Amino acid sequence: MAHAQAFVDELRLHGFDFFTGVPCSLLKGAVSILEREPADRYVSAVREDAAFGFATGAWLGGRRPALFIQNSGLGVSYNALASLLHLYRIPCLIVVSWRGYEGKDAPEHLLTGETTPGLLQLLRIPHEVLEPERLAAQVSALAARMDAERRPVACLVRPGILE
């Protein structure tokens, strides 16, 4: 939870002001902080691809969006990422939990966990694996790349960091 507060503070410091996504237990500390935001700043989405739509609309309206999703939601969002966010060059930070990390998880997460970094690479989404001791520098680097290249970037979150 200490890292969750530091992480959300870092996002705010870098100007992120619109949050959406579908919760994951690995992100619950961060999401519980965001749930205290006003209703126009945190939208609990029904599905991850809809959340990418909300983020796109928010950016078009002048906001700076960040999403919090489980890695299973990346697959749900393949077409949104390919034919909306990449196509229109919508900058956003995608915080993705890493269920199935190192093959130690419930069976429904294993294949997804094994293929998550590869899927991000396939979708041409630059990403960092979040390290608590380098958290500020990582958010800073991701935000800089997101702005410079006007593209989605991702932060992959292992168990035990933002819970």
Next chain:
Amino acid sequence: MKRWEAIARLAPLCENALVVACNGMIGRDLWATGDRPTRFYMIGSMGLASSIGLGLALAQPRRRVVVFDGDGNVLMNLGSLANIAAARPPNFHHVILDNGAHASTGDQRTISTQVPLDEIARAAGYRAAWRASDLAGLEAAAREFFAAEGPVCLLARVEPGNQKGVPRVELEPDAIAQRFRKAATT
């Protein structure tokens, strides 16, 4: 009522609004009525026009947001109606051009004749929904719809089929996004 006739009647009522058009023929019909920097033409990501509209309505609460959607698009992302209803943005106006068909892939039927999308919007929690099946009815409903507090839905029941020779949107997606954001925020 033809889809493009309905769009041509509604477009002049959206001059001061931020407009999001779904992919397929609806965006092309809207483009054919004359382009504006305040129009976002979604060419991929079927289903997500209403979701983009919600993010936009929350980010720009003082601007009217109008989404031009189709029955195929709405059916693909029904959950978005729940998110819109829950967020209750008063500036959100959702137009559904319902021809009961996937027009851009050859008019294969959808299920919107069995599943009334205006009733779904109302049941989800939109403040009101109107349905029109001819141009006179559409104009009368549109006056109330645009004057109402959102989220509201206007369903235009239109015939399947496409206008001959309707052009594709000629702008690059990147250019559409950049000019739209500028128009929305200045």
